[in-house]
Amino acid sequence: xxxxxxxxxxxxxxxxxxxxxxxxxxxxxxxxxxxxxxxxxxxxxxxxxxxxxxxxxxxxxxxxxxxxxxxxxxxxxxxxxxxxxxxxxxxxxxxxxxxxxxxxxxxxxxxxxxxxxxxxxxxxxxxxxxxxxxxxxxxxxx
Numbered sequence: 001x002x003x004x005x006x007x008x009x010x011x012x013x014x015x016x017x018x019x020x021x022x023x024x025x026x027x028x029x030x031x032x033x034x035x036x037x038x039x040x041x042x043x044x045x046x047x048x049x050x051x052x053x054x055x056x057x058x059x060x061x062x063x064x065x066x067x068x069x070x071x072x073x074x075x076x077x078x079x080x081x082x083x084x085x086x087x088x089x090x091x092x093x094x095x096x097x098x099x100x101x102x103x104x105x106x107x108x109x110x111x112x113x114x115x116x117x118x119x120x121x122x123x124x125x126x127x128x129x130x131x132x133x134x135x136x137x138x139x140x141x142x
Contacts, residue, residue: 040112043101044119047094055086066131066139071098071116076131076139 056073059065064077065087071094073087094116102112114135121132124142133139 040101040105040107040115041119043097043104044112044116047097047101047116055083056090059083059087060130061128063129063131066133067117067120068133069117069135069137070110070113071120072113074133 056065059073059079060067062077064075064079064083065073066076068074072091073094075084075087079087098113098116099109101107102109105112117132118135121142124130124132126142128142130142131139132142
């Protein structure tokens with residue numbers, strides 16, 4: 001009788017041993033090297049999109065302000081004191097963001113500012129009438 005119980009007991013232990021599987025998972029960080037130009041391009045896109053507020057857009061569309069070749073908003077017509085303050089504040093924030101982008105990417109400020117201005121102008125629809133300063137310093141209307 002002992003022998004008849006021993007065989008099923010061994011089989012049961014063997015079966016339990018086969019069903020118990022131990023796994024280990026380790027999550028390792030992945031290092032990703034980004035192309036600096038792609039990163040800068042994305043940052044410029046975000047900056048331009050964040051600044052497309054209705055008041056800036058309205059002033060650009062009406063010709064009250066334009067954008068110079070260093071990405072600063074420039075009065076081209078009469079502004080109210082509130083509009084002037086808003087443009088001054090927007091330029092301050094722009095310069096701060098452009099400086100941070102230049103520092104972060106190890107690029108000269110003037111190059112980053114010129115790239116931001118060019119990107120802004122490229123995004124303008126043809127015939128919209130917005131004033132912009134070309135790289136050569138001449139003012140043109142899109």
